[in-house]
Structures are given as structure tokens and as C-alpha cells.
Amino acid sequence: MSKARTYIWLNLLIILFAQNIYGQETILNRYITLKPTHTTFLNHVDNLYELEGIVIAFNSSRVDLNEVITLPNEDLPLLEIVNLLFAKHNVSLLIGENKVSVRFLDAPVAKNITINGYIRDGETGEALVGASIYEMTSQSSTFSNESGFYSLTIPAESNEVRVNYLGYRTLKRSDITVPSLNLNLEFDNLMDQVVIEGAISNNFLLGSGSEKIDLALTAGFQSTSGDNDVIRAVRTSPKVQSGNEGQVGLYVRGGGPDQNLILFDGIPLYEVSHAAGFSSIFIEESIKDIDFISNGFPARYGGRLSSVMNVRLKEGNQNGYNGSVKFSLPGMKAHIEGPLFSPKTTINVAGRISYIDRYLNQLIGDFVSFERVDLNYEDLVAKITHRFSPTQKLSFSFYTGEDNIGLLRNNEISDGEDFFQTISDNGVRWGSTVWNGKFTNVVSDKLQLTFNVGGIQYRNNSQANFRINSAVNFIPDPTDELEVLTNSEIQDIMTSFNLDYYFNDKHRFKFGASWIHHEYNPALYGSDTIFAGDLTQIVPRDNQTIADELALYFEDTYTPHEKWQIYGGLHISAFNTGNQRFSNAQPRFSTVYSPNESNRFTFSFSNMYQYIHLLVNPGIGLPSDFWVPSTNELPPEFARQFSIDYYRKLGKSMELSISAYTKSIKNVLEYESTVDIFLDFVNATELPRIVTNPNWEEFVLSGDSQSRGIEFQIRKTSGRLTGWASYALAKTTRIFEGINNGEEFPYKYDRRHDVNLGVQYVLNKNISFSLNWVYGTGTAFSLGSERVRSIRRDENGDPIFIISNTGDRNNLRFPDFSHLDFQFNYNREFNGGKLTFNFGLYNVYNRKNAYYIYVYNDSGRGENVVYKTSLFPILPNMSLGYSF
Numbered sequence: 001m002s003k004a005r006t007y008i009w010l011n012l013l014i015i016l017f018a019q020n021i022y023g024q025e026t027i028l029n030r031y032i033t034l035k036p037t038h039t040t041f042l043n044h045v046d047n048l049y050e051l052e053g054i055v056i057a058f059n060s061s062r063v064d065l066n067e068v069i070t071l072p073n074e075d076l077p078l079l080e081i082v083n084l085l086f087a088k089h090n091v092s093l094l095i096g097e098n099k100v101s102v103r104f105l106d107a108p109v110a111k112n113i114t115i116n117g118y119i120r121d122g123e124t125g126e127a128l129v130g131a132s133i134y135e136m137t138s139q140s141s142t143f144s145n146e147s148g149f150y151s152l153t154i155p156a157e158s159n160e161v162r163v164n165y166l167g168y169r170t171l172k173r174s175d176i177t178v179p180s181l182n183l184n185l186e187f188d189n190l191m192d193q194v195v196i197e198g199a200i201s202n203n204f205l206l207g208s209g210s211e212k213i214d215l216a217l218t219a220g221f222q223s224t225s226g227d228n229d230v231i232r233a234v235r236t237s238p239k240v241q242s243g244n245e246g247q248v249g250l251y252v253r254g255g256g257p258d259q260n261l262i263l264f265d266g267i268p269l270y271e272v273s274h275a276a277g278f279s280s281i282f283i284e285e286s287i288k289d290i291d292f293i294s295n296g297f298p299a300r301y302g303g304r305l306s307s308v309m310n311v312r313l314k315e316g317n318q319n320g321y322n323g324s325v326k327f328s329l330p331g332m333k334a335h336i337e338g339p340l341f342s343p344k345t346t347i348n349v350a351g352r353i354s355y356i357d358r359y360l361n362q363l364i365g366d367f368v369s370f371e372r373v374d375l376n377y378e379d380l381v382a383k384i385t386h387r388f389s390p391t392q393k394l395s396f397s398f399y400t401g402e403d404n405i406g407l408l409r410n411n412e413i414s415d416g417e418d419f420f421q422t423i424s425d426n427g428v429r430w431g432s433t434v435w436n437g438k439f440t441n442v443v444s445d446k447l448q449l450t451f452n453v454g455g456i457q458y459r460n461n462s463q464a465n466f467r468i469n470s471a472v473n474f475i476p477d478p479t480d481e482l483e484v485l486t487n488s489e490i491q492d493i494m495t496s497f498n499l500d501y502y503f504n505d506k507h508r509f510k511f512g513a514s515w516i517h518h519e520y521n522p523a524l525y526g527s528d529t530i531f532a533g534d535l536t537q538i539v540p541r542d543n544q545t546i547a548d549e550l551a552l553y554f555e556d557t558y559t560p561h562e563k564w565q566i567y568g569g570l571h572i573s574a575f576n577t578g579n580q581r582f583s584n585a586q587p588r589f590s591t592v593y594s595p596n597e598s599n600r601f602t603f604s605f606s607n608m609y610q611y612i613h614l615l616v617n618p619g620i621g622l623p624s625d626f627w628v629p630s631t632n633e634l635p636p637e638f639a640r641q642f643s644i645d646y647y648r649k650l651g652k653s654m655e656l657s658i659s660a661y662t663k664s665i666k667n668v669l670e671y672e673s674t675v676d677i678f679l680d681f682v683n684a685t686e687l688p689r690i691v692t693n694p695n696w697e698e699f700v701l702s703g704d705s706q707s708r709g710i711e712f713q714i715r716k717t718s719g720r721l722t723g724w725a726s727y728a729l730a731k732t733t734r735i736f737e738g739i740n741n742g743e744e745f746p747y748k749y750d751r752r753h754d755v756n757l758g759v760q761y762v763l764n765k766n767i768s769f770s771l772n773w774v775y776g777t778g779t780a781f782s783l784g785s786e787r788v789r790s791i792r793r794d795e796n797g798d799p800i801f802i803i804s805n806t807g808d809r810n811n812l813r814f815p816d817f818s819h820l821d822f823q824f825n826y827n828r829e830f831n832g833g834k835l836t837f838n839f840g841l842y843n844v845y846n847r848k849n850a851y852y853i854y855v856y857n858d859s860g861r862g863e864n865v866v867y868k869t870s871l872f873p874i875l876p877n878m879s880l881g882y883s884f
Contacts, residue, residue, distance in 0.1 A: 122184035125318035140505035151502035238711035238726035242774035254707025254732030255306030258614030285335035286350035295643035296590035296604030299569025305639035316346025326881035374406035391442035402431030653718035703736030723759035778814035833884035
């Protein structure tokens with residue numbers, strides 16, 4: 001007799017000796033013939049009820065309802081039938097009127113199911129990246145990937161799933177039985193409900209090493225242009241310098257602007273700023289989300305040293321059209337998104353154009369030393385997405401934009417007898433055209449494939465005209481002319497594939513490969529005659545360098561316990577310029593320890609290689625940026641960084657973070673001389689109509705850099721009063737064998753102290769005010785090497801500019817940088833949409849921050865004269881917008 005049958009007979013004896021307590025003890029003795037005899041467990045139970053009116057009550061999660069069980073083709077007592085149905089279990093029976101309740105005595109066998117699907121915005125259908133999914137019973141967790149896809153193994157019974165995403169209400173689902181589960185979150189636009197009570201807000205994406213940038217937190221803080229700029233939001237992090245005059249580029253933990261991997265829907269960008277730092281190229285209304293990584297770099301990212309900023313575009317609202325239009329002092333922008341023909345196909349389009357050049361000279365003419373300032377820019381971004389099925393999706397994104405800036409200056413020096421005049425007319429033009437196609441396919445409930453093909457064309461051209469008039473003892477000399485031209489163009493074509501594999505609730509794997517084909521064309525030109533016309537029509541394309549970059553990566557996010565998460569990855573890359581090949585393996589590691597809901601510790605380590613370099617004119621003259629590849633003489637840059645971070649929840653809405661890091665970089669580039677690179681042309685006694693100097697390697701040296709620092713930030717993210725306070729204490733030095741006698745000197749962008757304070761007060765649902773104050777130690781520059789000691793002519797009458805090269809490298813600093821900004825925001829419901837009005841003041845106390853410094857020798861006074869050029873005085877910004 002089986003063990004199960006023994007338990008059943010014992011229960012029957014107990015019932016009989018209980019003096020017929022329920023009055024139905026004979027139900028187990030009733031003889032029953034079930035037809036059909038060969039069917040599933042569930043059908044047998046249903047037949048008992050339909051034929052005999054007998055209910056069998058049991059926990060359905062403990063048995064396989066679809067298991068086929070064969071009963072004898074004869075009359076059997078109900079007790080025997082129950083015994084055969086539950087033969088695999090130890091059970092006890094409780095008898096009621098036409099009812100047998102089955103209690104399981106053996107330990108339950110854990111049964112799991114794997115659920116998967118997409119986390120989306122419930123209103124627009126947009127995928128939410130980095131949403132956390134947590135199962136309360138098993139304490140297993142995961143997070144949605146770049147497509148919003150997730151996969152999680154949970155108990156088949158008594159399960160409860162919670163989904164959290166910054167700015168959205170927490171979603172709870174329990175007793176889930178279906179494997180395919182798409183989850184829609186409800187956006188919470190009330191700031192006092194954004195924060196998850198009692199836990200650190202989920203702006204740190206586990207397994208990705210990144211922070212989720214909360215654009216809502218900085219929505220009331222407008223940039224110089226009057227827009228809510230995403231770069232400004234990133235700069236609230238103490239890991240990023242708060243800025244300099246006319247600067248939009250990111251300077252992260254002692255790195256330069258070229259050392260940031262900024263991805264625009266998956267495509268690496270070379271320039272993200274608009275003219276004079278008015279704003280970045282990103283239009284906030286078109287952006288879905290932003291990840292920012294400054295340490296613990298995932299292995300899927302490579303090619304840069306300091307940070308990763310991943311900007312993803314919206315796919316478009318599937319449920320209807322919405323958009324906006326906004327007019328501000330610098331220009332206007334518009335945005336629209338929605339379904340195209342059907343919800344399966346959606347579009348997201350935005351554009352911006354400036355008209356500030358029409359009144360800029362009148363606005364700032366009394367504050368700057370230029371006779372004329374021309375400035376304009378434009379952007380166009382679009383994305384179209386088609387969903388073939390719930391598991392397959394194809395999207396195409398596009399961006400094009402251009403900037404123009406022109407500066408006219410007239411300098412005169414006269415002592416009554418001698419006269420010297422220089423007229424310089426400088427112009428810089430830059431822009432990018434970007435495109436990307438992306439296909440996403442959910443291969444199985446645990447595997448997702450993503451395939452990308454895209455490209456970028458970047459251009460940066462400058463043109464400087466110099467006219468020199470002079471007279472000695474009242475005798476005028478002939479007018480001299482000089483033209484200096486720079487040309488830097490890049491074309492990239494790239495493709496990649498990525499696999500996201502949810503192995504189980506402890507391991508999540510990612511692996512993939514990428515290939516980029518680079519074409520560089522940097523060149524420098526000079527002429528003794530001023531040209532007219534488009535620069536691209538003047539200079540030839542004769543300095544092209546072709547390179548190919550390959551990469552493979554593998555990642556594993558391991559969660560051994562609810563309090564621990566361990567990440568390990570390997571990035572393998574190769575770079576080929578035809579006559580030179582480089583290959584490197586770059587390990588990445590990070591770990592997260594959360595002892596409770598209010599505290600979190602992280603430690604990370606990463607090795608990074610960068611195969612392209614940005615050469616910036618070291619002098620005080622015309623800006624000129626050259627992107628150049630690594631060569632035999634100039635190997636790739638290599639960075640190694642260690643970082644430790646602590647996050648703590650303070651009450652319901654306050655968060656504290658403390659970070660410390662050390663970062664060493666090898667093979668960074670500096671110009672051998674800090675003299676303006678154009679002086680070879682300026683000092684030349686004879687110039688042909690056009691001369692070219694493609695040998696840029698002759699001007700630079702390779703050395704080492706060391707950065708270290710500690711960073712603090714406290715944030716309040718809910719209530720009427722919100723804001724942040726961040727402070728960074730840092731030091732970055734460089735050492736080169738051929739510079740500064742081999743002694744250590746401060747990096748150009750070394751900033752010892754950096755402060756960023758922001759506060760916003762919501763008066764009511766329509767009105768809010770904000771203040772933002774930034775302060776930073778002045779950046780370093782070399783004064784001695786910028787000294788014009790004399791101005792004379794040679795025996796042929798040609799002008800000679802003699803520049804001394806004395807003094808230590810970066811031996812002085814710009815004045816400390818600071819400004820205070822004020823903003824008033826008003827919004828109200830209007831005609832089915834929302835009307836917004838913003839008024840603000842940039843640089844409230846009118847501090848004249850240095851844009852750059854120039855020095856010349858006043859021969860009349862016999863001394864050097866130092867001039868500070870400021871770009872922005874106190875500036876108003878005003879905007880009026882309507883969204884629907």
C-alpha cells in the first residue's frame with residue numbers, strides 16, 4: 001500500500017470514530033464510474049462534479065492539471081479515486097456535504113514561471129528604459145533594457161511584482177499566471193509623489209553603472225537660450241564641471257570634451273554645442289530619456305575615457321497626436337509626435353531655428369570688444385518607428401544641424417607718430433548630419449536581438465582674415481593681408497548587433513559586436529590674399545586618413561542576493577589605420593551593496609581606450625578643432641579609473657551622495673608650444689597663394705594625466721521646495737617629457753573647486769520660481785607664451801610677429817567663474833492644451849566672466865597689456881509656448 005493511500009485510510013478511520021461529525025462520512029465509500037477513464041487530472045475533477053455533484057477542493061498550484069491519468073474501467077469508491085488522483089502527494093482529507101477538501105502534507109515543490117514583456121508609458125506607449133521589476137516573494141529582480149524589454153523568473157503561486165520608474169507611479173501586480181505580460185505605468189506629474197517612499201529613488205540603474213537624468217527636476221531651470229537644456233541637467237551632477245563662459249561641452253572628472261562618448265540614438269557625436277554656448281543640439285521635447293555614466297562603464301561602451309551620455313529619442317505617441325511650439329528671444333522651436341496611418345507606425349519630429357543675430361549686436365555691443373558679432377544655428381530631428389508585431393520593431397532616426405559664428409575686431413595702437421592697426425574678421429562653421437536604422441526582435445522569452453546601421457558626417461571649418469595697416473613717423477606702409485583657413489571633416493559608417501539574454505533571476509548576459517569605418521580630413525591652410533566665398537570651394541580635400549574600428553563585448557550582471565549585485569564585463573577593441581594596428585582588452589567591474597532600503601555602496605573599476613584625439617589651438621587666437629586618429633607616433637589614449645560611491649536616503653524626499661575617485665590617463669596630447677598654431681603663417685616672410693600643413697603630428701607631444709577628487713551632492717526631490725547642492729574638490733595634472741622641463745603642470749581644464757546650487761519653489765499649480773548659482777575656480781592658461789614683444793618688418797617690408805615662449809605651462813588662471821540665474825515660470829490649461837510663459841535673467845549680478853584673455857606689448861608705454869574678453873553680461877531670456 002502506498003504512503004499516500006495509508007494517509008487517506010488513517011483520515012477515514014479518524015472521521016468514522018468522530019461519530020459522524022459532518023454527517024457525510026459515507027461519501028468516501030460511494031462507488032462511482034468515471035467516463036472517460038483516460039483523460040487529464042482537471043477533466044476527472046470536473047467529471048466528478050458534473051456526474052456526481054462532488055466537489056474536490058485543493059490547491060491547484062500543487063498539481064499538474066494537464067497530467068493525463070488513467071483510471072480503471074469499473075466502479076470505484078470515491079476514496080480510491082481520490083487516492084489515484086493524488087497518488088504523488090501526502091494528503092489529508094476533510095469531508096463535507098458533497099465536498100472533499102484535500103490538504104497537502106508534503107513540502108511544496110517550487111514551481112516557477114518566466115514572465116516577459118515591455119514596460120511602457122501608459123499614455124503614449126513609449127518604452128521605459130531602466131525600469132526596475134521586483135518580485136516580493138522570491139526577492140528576484142531585473143530592469144528593462146534599452147527597448148523597454150524585461151524577463152524575470154517568478155514563483156508560479158503567491159507572487160507579487162512591483163515596477164518602479166522615476167517620475168511614474170509604482171505598479172503592483174499579483175498572482176500572475178501568464179508568461180507574456182506588458183506593463184503600462186502611469187506618469188506622475190506631481191513632484192511630491194515622484195519619490196518612492198522609504199527607499200532610494202531609482203535614478204541609479206543597476207547593472208548599467210549609470211544615473212538616470214531626471215529632466216523633471218531641472219524643468220524650471222532654463223539655459224541661456226530660455227530652453228530646458230539636457231546638458232544643463234547633466235551638469236547638476238558633481239561629477240561634471242558646472243561650465244565656463246560660452247561653453248556647452250562636458251568636462252568630467254578631469255577629462256576634456258573629446259573624452260565623452262555622447263550617443264544620439266546610438267550614434268557617437270563629435271560636437272553637441274550651439275554657438276557661444278546658448279544651448280546644446282538636443283531638443284528636450286523629442287527626447288525619451290538620458291543615461292549618464294561617469295564610472296563603472298559597462299563593457300558595451302568603448303572608444304572614450306571620461307563618460308557616456310546616452311540620449312534616446314521618443315518613438316512617438318501611439319494613442320494620439322501631441323506637440324508643442326515655443327518662441328524665445330534666441331529663436332523658435334516646434335515638436336509633434338503621434339501615429340502615422342495606424343498605431344503600428346509612429347513619428348517624432350522636432351526643429352529649431354535661431355534669429356538672435358538680428359539683434360545680438362545691439363544687445364551686447366556695450367559689453368564686448370567686438371565691432372560685430374554674428375551668430376545663428378538650426379536643428380532638425382526626426383524618428384519613425386514601425387511595429388511589425390509585439391516582438392519585432394524597426395525604427396529610423398535622423399538629425400541635421402549647423403552653427404555659424406562671426407567676430408569682427410578692430411585694434412589700434414598709436415602714440416602720435418607711429419600707428420598700428422589690425423582688423424580681424426573671424427568665422428567658424430560647424431555641424432553634423434546623423435542617421436540610424438535599428439531593428440529589434442524578441443527571439444524568445446529570455447533573448448532579445450538588436451541590430452543597428454547608421455552614420456554621421458561632421459564638419460568644422462574656420463576662416464580668419466587679417467588686414468594690417470601701419471605708419472612709422474607719419475609715413476604709411478602698404479596694407480598687408482593674411483588668410484588662415486582650417487578644415488576638419490569626418491565621415492563615419494557603423495553597424496552593430498547586441499544580444500540581451502536573461503539567463504535566470506541571478507544572471508543577465510549581454511554580448512555583441514560593432515564596426516565603425518572612419519574617414520578624417522584635417523588640414524590647415526594659409527594665404528597672402530584674402531579669399532571670398534565658401535571655404536569648401538577654396539581648399540582641396542587632400543589630407544584624408546581612413547581607419548576602421550572593431551569591438552566585441554561580453555557582460556554578466558550577477559545578483560547573488562537581494563543586497564548584492566556584481567557586474568563584470570570585457571570590451572575587446574581593434575583600430576586599423578592601414579599602416580598601423582592597435583588592439584586592446586578592457587576589463588570592467590563594479591559591485592553594489594544595499595544593506596537596507598536607505599543606503600547603498602558601490603565600487604567600480606574600468607579600463608578604457610580612445611583611438612581618436614581632439615587637437616585644439618593652444619593659443620588665444622582663432623578656435624580650431626582637429627579630430628585625428630592614433631598613429632605610429634601618437635598611440636591611443638588609455639585610462640584606468642577607480643571609484644567608490646555612497647548613497648543615503650534622508651527622510652522622505654532628501655538624498656545624499658558622496659563619491660571619491662582616482663583616474664590616470666596615458667598618451668594624452670598637448671601642443672609642444674603654447675604659441676598659436678597659425679603663427680607659422682603669420683611669421684612667414686613669403687607665402688604662396690595657398691600653403692598646406694598636414695603634418696599635425698609635428699606640433700604635439702604625448703604624455704600622462706592624473707586626476708583625483710571627492711564629490712558631494714544633496715537633493716530634495718519632492719514638495720513645494722525642490723533642488724540640489726553639489727560640490728566637487730578635484731585636481732588634474734599632466735606631465736610631458738618635452739614640456740615644462742618635464743615637470744608636472746595643471747591641466748587646462750583643472751578646476752579645484754566647483755559648486756552648483758539650484759532651488760525651485762512651486763507657489764501653486766501655475767507659478768514657480770527658481771534660482772541657480774554656479775561657481776568654479778578659473779581654468780589654467782600660459783601667460784608667458786602669449787606675449788607679443790615687438791612688431792616690426794623685415795628687409796622686404798613683410799610684417800613679423802615675434803612671440804616669446806617663456807614661462808611655465810599653464811602658469812596662471814582665469815578669474816574665478818560664477819553667475820546667478822533667476823527664472824519665473826507660469827503655466828495654465830488653455831483651450832485643451834497648456835500655455836507656458838518663462839522669464840529669466842542670466843548672470844543676475846552682471847559678472848564679466850572671461851571668455852578668453854589676450855596680451856600684447858604696448859610699445860608706447862613699454863609694458864604688456866592684458867585684456868579680458870567677456871561674452872555675456874546680464875541677459876534676459878523670455879519664452880512663450882503652447883503644448884497639446
